[in-house]
Amino acid sequence: MKSDINKEQRQFNKYDHDASHTESRLSDNTEKGRGGDTEKQSGINILVSSDRMTAWVERDNPDEMATTLNQVKDAAMTYGIINGVYPDAFIQCFLDAGIRKFPVARVDCADLLKRQSKLSLYITGDNDKPIEKKKGDILAEQTGAPTEIQVKNLYGQNINIATGNDFAVCCGENTRWSRDKLKILAAKSGLPSLSVTRRMFIHPVVHVLEDADYRYGPIEPYADLSVSGTITGAYSITAGKVSADEIRGANIDAIGDINTRIGISDAIVHAQGDVHARYVHNSKIETFGNVYVQNEIIDSQIRCSGKCESPKCRVISSSVYAKEGVILSSVGSERSVPSTIIAGGEQHAIGLVQPILDMMNAVFDRLEDLKDEKSYQQSQAEKIFKKMIKLKTFHDKAKKRKDALLFELDKKRDLIHDKILNNIQTLISTYDTRMNRSLATLKTMNGSKKEHDASALELEKKISIATVQAEKEIFSHEKILFAYLETSKKSIGIPIIEIKGTAYAGTTLGGIYQRMPLRDDKTGFKIEEVRGQGRAPELRFTPRLQTS
Secondary structure, eight states: OHHHHHHHHHHHHHHHHHHHTHHHHHHHHHHHHHHSOOOOOOOEEEEEOTTSSEEEEEESOTTTSOOOHHHHHHHHHHTTOOSSBOOHHHHHHHHHTTOSEEEEEEOOOHHHHHHHTTOEEOSBOTTSOBOOBOTTOEEEEOSOOOSEEEEEOTTSOEEEEEOTTOOSSEEOTTEEEOTTSSEEEESSSBEEEEOTTSEEEEEOEEEESSOBSTTTOOOOTTEEEEESSEEOTTSOEEEEEEEEEEEESOEEEESSOEEEEEEEESOEEEESSOEEEEEEESOEEEESSOEEEEEEEESOEEEESSOEEEEEEEEESOEEEETTOEEEEEEOOSSSOOOEEEESOOHHHHHHHHHHHHHHHHHHHHHHHHHHHHHHHHHHHHHHHHHHHHHHHHHHHHHHHHHHHHHHHHHHGGGSOHHHHHHHHHHHHHHHHHHHHHHHHHHHHHHHHHHHHHHHHHHHHHHHHHHHHHHHHHHHHHHHHHHHHHHHHTSOOOOEEEEEEEEOTTOEEEOSSOEEEOSSOEEEEEEEEEOOTTSOOEEEEESOOOBO
16 A cells, blocks of 8 residues: 555656646747748649639749749649640749749630620720810710620630629729719810720829929829929829920839930839830839830830830840830940840739739738637647646546545554554645645636637637638739730730840840840841740841951
C-alpha cells in the first residue's frame, strides 16, 4: 500500500507541473505553427470560373522557376480549354511581367450583347467626330436586352447565359438613364464619348484663357478641356479631350486625345486617344491610341496600344513600347543611358491590368486573413477543450481514488500503524488540494475556450459580410480588367521598328518574344520580329546593316 501511495504522489506532481505550463506551451506551439515553413511545390495551375467563361493561370513559384508560353498553352489545352484563349502576345507579356496569377482565357459577351440588344449609339457624325449634345439628348439606345444569350463557353459547349437585362454600355460622368432604362441621356450639354471600359460620358466644353494652375483653381471633372497656357500640377485632371500649350508637372487622365503645342514635361498622362507633343521630358505616357512626338523623348516612358510614329524624333534614356510599331529618327547618344524600344507587345494593356490584379489579390488576402484568424481561434478552442477533457478525467480518477482511500481508512483505522496513517491522511489532503486546483484550472480554461469560441463566431460573421463585399469588389475590378484586355485584343500587334538615323550601341530593340541589345552603332535600318511556322521567333534587320 505504501508503494501505491508514492506512485499516486509522483503522478500528482508530474501532472501539476504540466498543467502549470499549459498556457505558455500552447501559445508557443501555435505561433510556431502559424509562422513556420511550409512545403512548396512548383507548377502551373489552371483555375476555371464556375460559369466556365473565364480561366486563370496561377504559378506557384514565378520568381524561382521560369514558365514558358508553350507550358501555359499546353496546360490550358490539357484542361480542354479551346475557346477564348488570349493571344500569345498577352500571355508572353504576363509572363515577362512576373505576374503570379493572370487570365489566360475569357469568353467576352459584350459585342454579342450589343448586337442582340440592337444597341444604337448617337455620339458621332459621318466623319466619326463627336457631335455636341444638349442636356436630355439620347446618347445610346437599345430595344431591350435579351434575358439570356447563347454562347460557347471555354470548352466550346453551347450554353445559355442570363444577362439580367443588362445594358450593353453603362452611364459615366454627366449621363443618366431614361425612365425605361433603355436609353442613356445627356445630363449636361457637351461632347459625348464612350470609354474603353464601356461607359458613356458627356464632356462640357471648358476654355481656360490662361494657365491652369493654383490661381485658376480646380477644373470641372471630365470636361472637354482647352487651355491657352500651361497645365501645371496644381490639381489632378480628368477630362475628355485635352489641348494646351504645354503640360508641366501634371497628372492627367483623359478619355480622348491629348494635344500640346509645345510639349510635356514632368507629367503622368493616361489617355485613350492619340497624344501629340513636340517633346516629352521626364514623363510617363500611357494610351490606347498613337503617340506622335516631333522632336525628342528624354528620360521618359511611353506605352501605347497604337503606334509611336515620330520619324523626326530622337529618343534619349527612355523606353518606348508601341503595339502597332515604332518609327523614330534616332535612339541614344554616346554618353546617355541606353534606351529600350519594343514593338508589337501588350506592355500597355498588361501595365494597366497589373495594378488591378494587385487590388484583387489584396481583396482575397484580406478575406484569407480573416479565415486564417478564425481557424486559429477554433484550433485554440479545440486544444483547450482537449486539455480540459484530460484534466476532468484526472479529476474524476483522483476523486474515485480518494473515496477508496477514505473507505479503506474507515475500515482499518485501528489496524494501521501511525506513520502509515499519517501518510494516508497526507495523501488524502493532497488529493483535495490537487482536485481543488484542477477545478480552478478547469474554470480558467473554460473561460479561455469561451473567449476563443466567441472570437471564432464573431469572425464568422465578419467573413460572411466580407465575402459578399469581396465578390462585389472583385466583379467591379474584373469588369475594368477584361474591358482593357478586350479593347487591346481588337488591334493587331506589328513588331516592326524603323530607325531613320542612328541607333547607338547599347540600345535594346525587340518585339513580342525577342530582345537584342545593339553591340555597335547602326544607321538607317528596320528591324522586324519574324515567327515562321515551326520555328522560334527571330529579329531580322532590313536593309543590310551598316556601321555608322
